[in-house]
Amino acid sequence: MMGALSHIRVLDLSRILAGPWASQMLGDLGADVIKVENPAGGDDTRRWGPPYMADEHGEATAEAAYYLCANRNKRSVCIDMKAPEGQAQLRELAAQSDVLIENFKVGGAAKYGLDYASLSAINPRLVYCSITGFGQTGPLANRPGYDFLVQAMGGLMSVTGERDGKPGAGPQKVGVALTDIMTGLYAVIGIQAALAEREHSGLGQHVDLALLDVTAATLANQATNYLVGGMNPTRLGNAHPNIVPYQSFVASDGHLIVAVGNDGQFRRYVEVLGVPELADDARFSTNSQRVANRDALVPLLQARMLERGKDEWIALLEQAGVPAGPINTVAEVFAEPQIQARDMQVNLSHPLNPDLQLAGNPIKLSRTPVEYRRPPPQLGEHTDEVI
Incomplete structure (x- = not known):
């Protein structure tokens, strides 16, 4: 061929x-x-x-x-x-x-x-x-x-x-x-x-x-954040400028990624964390509000994430349909069955x-x-x- x-x-x-x-x-x-x-x-x-x-x-x-x-x-x-x-x-x-x-x-x-x-x-x-x-x-x-x-x-x-x-x-x-x-x-x-x-x-x-x-x-969305929205982007570590929560968290035994992409996923996420009331809080009920109130929300989430290990969180969030995953080393990437x-x-x-x-x-x-x-x-x- x-x-x-x-x-x-x-x-x-x-x-x-x-x-x-x-x-x-x-x-x-x-x-x-x-x-x-x-x-x-x-x-x-x-x-x-x-x-x-x-x-x-x-x-x-x-x-x-x-x-x-x-x-x-x-x-x-x-x-x-x-x-x-x-x-x-x-x-x-x-x-x-x-x-x-x-x-x-x-x-x-x-x-x-x-x-x-x-x-x-x-x-x-x-x-x-x-x-x-x-x-x-x-x-x-x-x-x-x-x-x-x-x-x-x-x-x-x-x-x-x-x-x-x-x-x-x-x-x-x-x-x-x-x-x-x-x-x-x-x-x-x-x-x-x-x-x-x-x-x-x-x-x-x-x-x-x-x-x-x-x-x-x-620069993609970071370019248009400036060109369209007038925002000169700054560093946010592993957080996202336009979506919250979309970042790394520290579990009891290491780091993992949680990537909440919409309000439905956020509701399921906080339910898994045992704080479902956050989904109805006016400060956090929509993504726009979560971006505006990032500094108030993230510490609340991080406190709950410390209560379990990263593998346990990943399993629970996957079952709930909330995107989450490990931070792999290069060696772990090539050992990943999906990659193989x-x-x-x-x-x-x-x-x-x-x-x-x-x-x-x-x-x-x-x-x-x-x-x-x-x-x-x-x-x-x-x-x-x-x-």
Whole structure:
């Protein structure tokens, strides 16, 4: 069975995370992805460890776990793009490709004759995706951008972390490079939209993605809380700005999450807690009132939550139809039967480790399912095959 994008060839000149995440997604969907790497070390993330993948004898290899997360279903080719011969090879590959992904600084690809204007003249059908910190235009276009920096500049850190006045208060980055990941996913959407449009026009186009743009866009309700409601959001820890109670609570033996989404769920929640009168209290009877009176309500709920253990609360709330759950570690996530049933941990046999385990792809297609054809390649593994 052929993948949904098995008719597409992707020339991937990107490195680190946002671009490789996009090309890995396209590869998972069936595209032939050619990862171009510098012969002197390749993608920087190959060395971003420890940890490093162990070989079949348990000895550490040169492949960092970070690199492995974003580079399956690709072929690695070593080309020196600073050399005229390498530039000629890349132009020839671009002429035979449907998509090119790059994350040079603005103007960087033009130095090698690998910019959109140059390559679209060779291949008018080429969909050319540029990923930068701040985009191809604007006053910050020439500034380099990194996920951590843009999480700060894009407002994400201002709404992440414990609220002021609480222990540990202060802005926090998200625990994964979320801006890079989201930019990679938006890049895939833009690329596929351009490919779909090409079916009608016969022409490719330039897809311009910026980490800062993506961060601003994905502020979602926090953005409209400001743009529509005039509220400049602040940090609330694990609480929600628009729904109460929708947060973590401390039970007698640890933390759990309670996510009350409507007034009916709130009534059932306080009934389980043994304080049904709170549902009829004018301060708490509607979500709007609960948001307004958050500081009065939450301590009342928290006092009751300390009376039982977290597993007992989760069982009781699940039985009552109130969303609740544990705060899992990463190890607990991959031990979760639901994750296992959904094939979210997969084995790709690597030349150095036949039992390489990776996180799976969440897209489930009924007719052209995701396939795991290739493990993350070793540096230059496919140079002779491709060139």
